[in-house]
Amino acid sequence: MTNNPIEGIASAHESEHIEQETGWQRYFFSTDHKVIGIQYLVTTFIFFLIAGLFSMVMRGELVTPESDIVDRPLYNGLFTMHGTMMIFLWIIPTQVGLANYLVPLMIGARDMAFPLLNEIAYWIIPFAGLLLLSSFLLPSGTAQAGWWSYPPVSLQNPSGHVFNGELFWILGIALLGISSIMGGVNFVTTIVKMRAPGMTYFRMPIFVWTVLSAQLLQLFCLPALTGAAILLFLELTLGAPLFNPFKEGSPILYQHLFWFYSHPAVYVMVLPAFGVFSEVIPAFSRKPLFGYRSVALASFGIAIVSTLVWVHHMFASGTPGWMRMLFMLTTMLVAVPTGVKVFAWAATIWNGKLHLQTPMLFALAGVVMFVFAGITGVMLGSTAFDLHVNNTYFVVGHFHYVVYNTITMAIFAAIYYWFPKITGRMYAEGWGKLHFWLTFIGANLTFFPMHPLGLQGMVRRISSYDPQYQSWNIVASIGSFLLGMATLPFIINMVGSTLQGRKVSDNPWHATGLEWTTSSPPPVENFEEIPVVTSAPYGYGKSKAPSPGATDRE
Amino acid sequence: MESPIHPNHLQQPLPQPDGSAHIEDERSKVMFGFTIFLLSESIIFVSFFVTLIALKLTAHQWLPPGVSGPEITTPVIINTVVLLSSSIVIYFAERALERNHLGKFRLLWLTTSAMGAYFLVGEIKEWLGLNFGVSTGLVGATFYLLTGFHGLHVTAGIILQMIMLARSFIPGNYNHGRYGVSAVSLFWHFVDAIWIFVFSLLYLWQAT
Secondary structure (H helix, E strand, O other), X not given: OOOOHHHHHHHHHHHHOOOOOOHHHHHHHOOXXXXXXXXXXXXXXXXXXXXXXXXXXXXXXXXXXXOOOOOHHHHHHXXXXXXXXXXXXXXXXXXXXXXXXXHHHHHOOOOOXXXXXXXXXXXXXXXXXXXXXXXXXXXXXXXXXXXXXXXXXXXXXXXXXXXXXXXXXXXXXXXXXXXXXXXXXXXXXXXXXXXXXOOOHXXXXXXXXXXXXXXXXXXXXXXXXXXXXXXXXXXXXXXXOOOOHHHOOOHHHHXXXXXXXXXXXXXXXXXXXXXXXXXXXXXXXXXXXXXXXXXXXXXXXXXXXXXXXXHHHHOOOXXXXXXXXXXXXXXXXXXXXXXXXXXXXXXXXXXXXXOOOHHHHHHHHHHXXXXXXXXXXXHHHOHHHHHHHOOEHHHHHHHHHHHHHHHHHHHHHHHHHHHHHHHOEEOOHHHHHHHHHHHHHHHXXXXXXXXXXXXXXXXOOOOOOOHHHHXXXXXXXXXXXXXXXXXXXXXXXXXXXXHHOEEOOOOOOOOOOHHHOOOOOOOOOOOOOOOEEOXXXXXXXXXXXXXXXXXXXX | OOOOXXXXXXXXXXXXXXXXXXXXXXXXXXXXXXXXXXXXXXXXHHHHHHHHHHXXXXXXXXXXXXXXXXXXXXXHHHHHHHHHHHHHHHHHHHHHHHOOOHHXXXXXXXXHHHHHHHHHHHHHHHHHHOOOOOOOHHHHHHHHHHHHHHHHHHHHHHHHHHHHHHHOOOOOHHHHOOHHHHHHHHHHHHHHHHHXXXXXXXXXXXXX
16 A cells, blocks of 8 residues: 555645534534435435325225315315425435435545535425425415416416415425526536546446436426426416416416426436446346446436427327427337336346345336336327327326336335445345335335226326226225335334444445445545546456355356 | 455646645536536526517517517617626626736726626616516516516626625635636626527517
8 A cells, every 4th residue: 555645635635624513413514425315315205205195195085986085175285295295305306315425435526516505405305395395284275286287277376365385386396496406516516527536437337327417407407497487486476477378378388398397307317216226236136237338328318318308298288290290209219228228237137146135126126117117108108199098097107107116116226225335234134125025016006007097098186086997996095005004114124224233344235336445334535545446337247356146257 | 357446546636735736626616517507597598588489479469459568778778788898897807816906806896796786777777667567468477587587697696796805805815716706707797698688589579
């Protein structure tokens, strides 16, 4: 080991601004990216539970064809808040939390580029979440126009109050947008400017590639949603007739602005999930990721194509024929780079020595169910089919296979996989497997029946329905209660293992990647010395490092 | 086979003993981050421009009866000239700081803010004299949307300039670089450039 004189200078400089808080303050006022990452994960999980409870109330309502448990305005409020919270307070920020924890470690940086900005971006999340939830207490009730808040429905304001649920929704979305832009600036700057020496772009783990492409989408598409929210605000509170069709306004314009962000938002959500699959699958197959470069570039391919497909959400909005045709083609084009990834994962598993621990189970199930979601996605991309099932449960089933059965599975895979890194302890494998099987069975029971229901013509967002649909609805409701129960072993496992789990070595999975070269949990500034990277990631099966279970397949 | 990672070996360029490499690092991070932020921010304006263009092209009745829409009056022209030329002033302010002419920097910097404030006052005067409001048809909605949102950015720019001016009185403030000033200056150029689009779309393009 050469004791490098440079290190002296560097560390002397760093020590100026390490004033680590101790005790409870550490969890409130720290700018350490790892603490902020954990704050994100815990906060968003709480919102996940709340929004999950909303869906269980809705599924309870849908057990019988009559509207009996909740009244219709409340039902509207529940599905609006369920969708809004799951997207903007669970899936997107949870993966931001994961990325917050992992990206600096994976690229060999000491922290994010702008630590204070990072902390502010986090603190907006709980505030905006409480703002949204507080709208249940308003005399007007919550927003009721669904998570996409289409005018003219969203602008009707039946209660007549100035402070109504819709206004709170707009403010919440605008705040969360600001938080996401701060995050986007921070992540892109960190990845572009702070990689360790030798960490070229094509040596970055796929997770970093996917975070970079997702955050670029946030930076350049999300402002359209913020713009749309400002326009809604002007019309709702000041009466600017932008979207009012009776005063020359154009409600379709809102749909364009909304989906210009909210379609790429799907890829903001799913790309980091693909990143997690690309980390977990090689580690538990003990093989390098197949086609690393293709997978890395496919992330960018997906990001670029995803900005050109938004009108497929509007096939039934009086969209002209040429536009339908064009966007049908671009939509189907997305299947190409995503297909590249799926084949790469399959080829990685092929002939690998599989270790079916909890993270791998979640990842494998996630990939399999993503293939299903992808197939229904291509079906929906076809205009003729889309018009047939427009606004039915088929659409609901499709996107829940994406957001729950793919992305949430990936999030759980990631939490289990990096749990020993974050805590220095191992989770309980038995509880983890129980959690997996309950989730896997529950998710399919809940979301599969939505496909036949949609094909039969059951419309979404209604609390009462034709009795012929009841049997599949009962199956879906049983599934959703199972899914709710499935979170209990997860919570027990996480709390119990954090406190009393078996202590493990720094790299219990014998995984590659810079994050595994430092101690578990990592020290405040991540690395004793900034590492130098000399090879591509995923060197599984090639290292001489002792790795029980690894096979040398030279 | 070698282990892929050598944590004990450092290949970075040697930082200068005075830490200037570190400052250069910070500067490049801040300017990069700020630039992509501005690019992102410009998408909000683009979404508003698209809104205006789409509505103006498709509306059957852009101007409600009795409303003439925004007109290019002498005050509007003066306002535009003042705002756009403030970009030149702030450029020289930044140059003065680079040459460590602190007094000249403060004078030019303050002049920029004053020109921005003049623009804002002129705009509010214009608003008060118009015969349409934000709820008066599409012309009113889009006019107040664009001028208002742009005006907010001018206000933010002036506030940032005041902060930078106050910080210039802190002894040793520029020992760690002056990228705060560079960032605010970039923001000001951005705000001025946006005005060119706003002016063209609202005033130059007269609906028939």
